[in-house]
Structure formats: C-alpha cells, structure tokens
Amino acid sequence: MKTTSHSEYLKLKSVYIKSAENAFVSQNELNKQWKELNYLAQPDFEVAIKEYRAFEKLLKASKIDLKYFPEDNSVKIDSIYCRDASIATDFGMILCNMGKAGRINEPKSHREEYLKCNISILGEIRFPGTLEGGDVAWLDEKTLAVGHTYRTNEDGINQLKQLLEANGIELIVVDLPHYKGKEDVFHLMSILSPVDKDLAVVYSPLIPIKFRNQLLERGFQLIEVPDNEFESMGCNVLAIAPRQCIMVDGNPKTLSRLKKAGCKVEIYKGEEISVKGGGGPTCLTRPLLRSY
Template identity: 30%
Template sequence: MFKNAIVKKPGESMIYGITTANLGQPVYELAIKQHKNYVDTLKKCGLEVEVLEADENYPDSCFIEDVALLTKRCAIITNPGAESRKGEIKSIPDVLKKYYENIEYIKSPGTIEAGDIMMVGDTFYIGLSNRTNLDGANQMKEILRKYGYDAVFVPLKEVLHLKTGVSYLENNNLLVSGEFIESPLFEGFNKIIVPQDEAYAANCIWVNGHVLVPEGFSKTKEVIENLGYIVEVVDVSEFRKLDGGLSCLSLRF
C-alpha cells in the first residue's frame, strides 16, 4: 500500500520539453487542469499528495518520477540521462529528507531515470535504455542489494523507458506491450497484452487497489476492470505530447 505521493506542477516552459511524439505542442492551460485532476485522483486512492511548485528552468521537471527511486527502506536520487534534465535532481534531496533517513545517489558517468525502473515486490526491473546506461544500472543494483532488494536488467530496443511498455499491477498481473510480450524475463507473470493500437495505455499505475488508466483506451480499460480493479480514467493528453505517461507524473511511496 502507498501512503504518499509527490508531484511537481508543470511550468509554462513545458512547451519546450523533450519529445519524439509528433503530437503537437502541449497547451499549458489544459496541462494545468489535467495535472490537478491527476492529483485529485491520487487523493481519491488514499494518498497524501505533496505538490511542488513548477521550475521554469527545467521544462520536463513535472515528470518527477525520473529523478528518484523511492523504496520502503531508502530513497535513491538518480542521474538523468537527458542532459537538459540533470539539474532537476538538485532540489529533490531536501524534499525527501522529510520522509527518508537513508538517501543514496547515482554518480556520473552512470545515468539512470526511474521511468526505467519497475518495482515488483522486493525485485526491481531496470531497463537499459538511451537514458539509463549500464554503469547507472549497476550502481542502482548495488544500492538496492545493500537494502535487501534484488535487481534484474531488461535491455530495451524500441521504447523510451521500461515503463513506457510494461506496468506491474500487483497480484502477479503485468501489462505488457510490444517488445516485452515475448520477453523471457516476464514469463512468470500473468501477462495482460495491450493491443498495438493502444500501446500508450501500457503505462498505467496501481495505487491501493485502484488502477489509473489514460483516457481514450477502452480495450485496455475493460481488460483491467475485468480483473477486478477499480479503474480511474485520467486524461493526460498534454503530457503524452512530451512522451510522458501516468507513472512519470508522481513519486508514489
């Protein structure tokens, strides 16, 4: 169960964020409304939500998940692989000190973004991507093992982050799409295959028995509902324009 979440408001500079989506420029005013609804949905799922103010110096900083991995035993500050995002980590330690005694750090030349890390109980799957290199993954694995966790590396071929294409919904249920459908690393899970035309919906988040699903993906929504979860549909269309999804917008712990 999660008790807390930390989010960061999008700034007006978000329109200059990194993207490969080719879906047009985000509309800031709509993004603000969507972000507030996202926060309200997390509260509906029973979380206390700390909302950090926007940082105009970093257009992608609303995607706060990437800058830290929060476990039950420690917080780990990452080192983003995107050069324009490295400064985002400066303000995070002071925020996390309110919640954690043990704070660890990934050091250069290692890079890692927590969008590449999926928690399954005491095992953390770490995607090796354009943003997460082997050095960063090895540092993360070493820190996790220090606190009694295990780590499994997952080479990525097509997607930006691991959780772009795979999401753990607890109870051994795993949303999978694209390159992960046949991956032997996920053989032991009850795989819920996301159709190719709804691939974006592979990024959902489980929060205390609820599953947040992006708006507009009815097939995926129905499958998740049929598994017995309470589905919360959330519109994040403006964040999708920046390659962002539901998980990217919060740290949940």
Template identity: 30%
Template sequence: MSRLHEFLGENFVKEPASDKGLLEKFWDNNWGVTNSVGKIRKILVHRPDKEVHALQNAKFDPKAEALILRDDDGEIVSYCLHETAPDLALMQAQHDKMVSILKAEGIEVIELEDDGKLITNKLFARDVGMVVPGGLILTRFAFKFRYGETRLALRTAAKIGMPVLASIQGNGYAEGGSFAVLDAKTAIVGRSIRVNQEGIDQLRDILSWQGMELIVVDLPAHLIHLDETFMMVDRDKALVDITNLPHWFLELLQDRGIKLIITDPNDPPLTNNCLCLSPGKVLFSEKGQSTMKKLQENNIEVIPININEINAMGGGLHCSTLVLDRDDI
C-alpha cells in the same frame, strides 16, 4: 573496551536501515516501497506551470517529429510531441483532475520543490528518484536539460524528512521511469538510451545493501523507460506490451505466479503507463479503451482520465507521479 562502551554495546543498531520500527521512530514514517501495488500513502508530483510557456519559442523539427526548444547557445532544453506548443491551462486542468483523484483515494500529495529555474520536464516527477524499502535513491539524468531536477528532489526529500539512501554518480545514469520494485527482495530496471551499464552497476550495488537483487531487462531502441511496456496492476497481475519485452522476462513473471494482461496493440502509445493505486485498482488513460476492457475483464478496477495534453510532453500517469510510500502486501 571501557566499561562504559561495553555497557553501551546493548544499544548498537542490529536492524537494517529499512526496518519499520527504526523508520517510524526516527524518520516519523515507514518510508519507501516493498512492491508496486500496495495502497499508496504518499506521492510526489509537479503541477505544470509557467515553465511550459517556454515551449512557445520551440520550433518543429520534421526529423525529430517534435517541437524542439533550444537555448541561446543552440543546446536542446526541452521538447514536445505536438507540432504546436501545449495548452498550459488544459495541461493544468488535467493534472488537477489527477491530483483530485489521488486525494479522494486518501493519498497525501506532495509537490516537488521548485527553485524557479526553467526545467520544462519536471512535470514527470517519476524520473527524479527510485524508491525502495527505507527511502529514496536519487537518479542521474542522461540528458543535461533535465539535470537540475535531481537537486529539486533532494530539497523535497529534506523538507519532508525522507531518507536519501544513495545517488547515481560518475558516468552512470539511470532514471526512475525505468525502475520498478517487484517485491521486498527484487527490483527491475530497463536498460535503454536513458539507463546505461554503469548506472545499472551502481544501482545493483546500492540495492545489495538493501538485500535486493536486480533484474535487468533490455528495452528496444524506440523505448526509453520500462514503464512504457510493463506495469504491475495487482498482487499477481501485470499489464504488459509483449511486443516490447523479451520472452525470458515474460516467462520469469509467469514462473512467479503473475498473470499477464496484454496491452491491446490498437491502443495508442503510453497505454501501459498507468498508476496502480492499490491492489487491483488503477488510474488509467481513457484513450486506451480496448486495454481498459481487458483490465476490467480481469477484475481490475479502472478509473479513466483524460491526459492527452500531458501525453504531448512525452509521458503519462506513471511518469507524472513518484510513489514515496506504499502499504506492504
């Protein structure tokens, strides 16, 4: 080794890539999340726009119990859970209300980059990435009609200066709605029709680089993402649909000191799909009245909002947002 390189050796990076000091000095922000409940600082969304008008050409399929939109070659390019096309103006008004609440909480709202191409499901920004300490993991979608969204996520990350740590490749697929960070050393993924074993294996390897372990929860066949049935709502409290989670996972949460608040079975689907704004404070669909009362009885502050037209596209509040930066707890 030359004297110069021996001298420069004192400058070698000794900290991990997720080190706060490195991120703030060289990436201008402490990007990433180490938990699912710390106060949100930055969040990604996509305001529904003219792409939703394409669903005017969709046809209701009784077998699917949904509107199905196909292209000229007969391939599915979108769907909607209504029998008629959604009301774009109403959907935009509900989304705008959500964004106004986020901004009132002091959250920086970042819009997903757009290339003008038709991707009707990009409303659900959660699925484009998995955010961990230090940056973003790009997902790989299970369905072709959502494939182009990852490109938009990459463009957005480049624009705002957020580190992209890796992406799911090969024949693997994994989507952000089925991923959660429990703490700085632990993440959870729900295995489903949208998250296969190869995607899980790749994700486990990527997380190991961050010093994190991965807990894999098998979801029932009728669910596609973990956020339909599990959501942290405070440092030591989780909202869970116990009918759709294995007993061992519920025990694991309790063993970690997490109190389980059980979703009321009489409330509609996607009640669990709320957004934790800060410890003990959630943005919540107003349709889940009974569960809302349970949360409040457990000292969780609830901000109710009407998102019925967003629900028609197959997702909820959590689906519609990707948190890019949270406070540590």
C-alpha cells in the same frame, strides 16, 4: 500497519507530485521548451492545468497523502514527470542521474526537497552512470526490475546494484531494444505496469522473451496492450491499490481487459500533460509509501 516503498501496486499512502503550474510555469515556457525536449506537440498551458487538476482529484479521492515538488527555475517542463529523478526504497531515497540532457538538474531539485522535509537519502547515481526512475519497477518487496535503455546505462545499473544488493534486494536487468532511438522516451515502465502481485499490464512486442518468461514464472497474469493503444499510453497504468488503477483516456481495449481481470479503473484526459510529453500516470507520480 506495515508500509513499504518496494511495491508498484499496494495501497498508495504517500506520493510526491509536481503540478502543471509548477512544472510548465507558463505558456511561454512551453513554447520555448517543447521542441528541444522532443514533445509530440506543443502543450496548451490552460488545458494542461485543467487536466492536471482532474488527475490530482483522483488521487485526493483515495485519501492519499499528497506532497508537492515546488516550482524551480533550474529545471524544465519535463520535471512534471517526477518519477524519473529519484527512486524510493525502504532504506532511503536514491537520487538518479538523468540520461536525458535536458533533465540533468532534476535530481538536485529532488534532493533539496527531501532534505528540507527530513526524508533520508540512501545514495545517488553519479557520472558516468545514468539511471531514470521510469526504468525501475518493483516486482515484489525484494526484487527490482531495471531496464537497460538509452536513459539508464550499465554503469548506472551497477551503482544501483551496489546500493541495493547489500540490503538484500535482487535486481533483474532487462535489456530493452533500440525502438525509436536515443531521443525517444522509452523506459521499462513504457511496457510494464504491475497492478497487483500477480497481474501486470504489458506491451509484449517490446518485452525481451527472457523477461516475459520471468514474469510468467513469477505467477503474473499479463494484460496485453494492443498495438494501436501503445503510443496512446495504454501500458502506462498507475495502481493506487491492488487492482485499483488510474490510466489515460483513449485506450478502450486495455480498459476493457483491465475490468475483465477485476480491476476498478479511473481515467483522466491527458492529452496535454501525458500524451504530448510521453509521460502517463506512473510518470506523473513519485510514490513514497504503500501499505499492506
């Protein structure tokens, strides 16, 4: 069985997650941190645990090898969105350097877990470079799209290029708009979720024309997220296999369009663990390996 880290849609074999218990820790921690980390509202700890267990159950049902980041008092509640602190490649993990100040310790936490589990590390993004995992998406096994955002700067992108281009990977840089500004969580994967080799969920109003045309030229059919389902994370869709997806509840039009395109879709209630913190199912997972 051939496996790769260079896909967003192949059959998910192994993935890191961080439970609500390990990330949020307690209602007291949520009370202290949610405003400074720019959450939309204060999450409820007990409800968050129930929501997360339902999300975790969907992954377990697909017999995915689940690995868990432990509780770590050096990081904050945003660590639940574990995609952002590292990038998986076939050559080893790349540790990010977070563009959000409140998340600066997360890559170190990932490093400790990877070293403990004998997972190889290819390199890391160093100051003044910043790069977050939500700003990168594999378009195919040899092509990585990278968003230039307030969280991922030019220096970070150049460091990523140095690590990957030597290994035959092409990087496509996507210059994203200001949108709501520096404090908002706005990543490339806020507007793009590949769910098959030729199918992607997108929010076109915020996609640069050049990049949208590149997707079309590569043969992608685009499932358009309507305006009223963008803020409710309609564009944040996790593929656990080709056209087999998980998404946040509350996006009926996008759900219908996915099903019309032949996708099987599972939904979870994510008000506390996703919507309030701005992190959907792709953000809640750090995929390691997928299989052909």
